[in-house]
Amino acid sequence: MYCAKQRTVKREIEIKGIGLHSGQPVKMKLIPATDHEGINFVRDGVVIPANIEYATAFDFSTTLSKDGKQVRTVEHLMAALYFTGIDNLYVEIDAEEVPILDGSAIEFIRKIREAGIHTLREEKIYAVITEEVVVKDGDKFISGAPSDTFTATYHARYNNRVIGDKKYTYSCMKEDFENVAMARTYCFLEEVEMLQKMGLAKGGSLENAVVFEGDTVLNPEGLRFEDEPVKHKVLDLIGDLYLLGFPLIGSVYSFKGGHRLNAAFVRELLSRKAFELKYSSQIDRVDFKRLVA
């Protein structure tokens, strides 16, 4: 029987860029870790576990904080680690925000693949959803239910012709992974001034985000997919879900959710004890090879 083993990276990886919201230059190192250490950010010597317990802000990105230190916009990197099946890693960072790179998760994944994946000794641990859970905020909701595999669906409903009313499901197929990992973050030109007044999006540009003006895409290269925005929402959802600390097995459906509701969903899973932690060898009917990119 194939049982999935825990993973880390083969060697240290350096990634440089700027923060989308802070606009600050940042250097980040992905450093190999060993079994059961989990994913941890290290900022000025403070170790901040990539865990929902430390998630403190959700405005247009997800922030982790501990002992007065913070790391912002962790979600695209977290999605990349989920996709590459990395369970254990130290992420040393010299500024407060993860580099935005091209606005998607694909550059992180390319760097990780270039360095290579190191398979550790211990079996991977999955969080298997055992009962239905729903969180709501007005007409927005996220639901989770038991399933033999992992699926993440996002249903967008925007008053915008390009984004409109669209749904996308990630279901662990190779093409889904490429689709979701390559989808870039987006914003509306009308929002940019408001975001910048709030001290956000200072590093934003057409290099790292899709910008809409009404129904028009301002980026000269256009969209990577006609439903790129909804695929990006799936990417954010997957990254935030990984703050549970373990990859999920279950089906998750988000209707208009964002980082705040994603975090509320993960907290609800924990407080309701709606999942069981299982070693891969204890789980039947799951094709683990399909669960990682």
Ligand SMILES: [Zn+2]
């Ligand atoms: Zn995002």
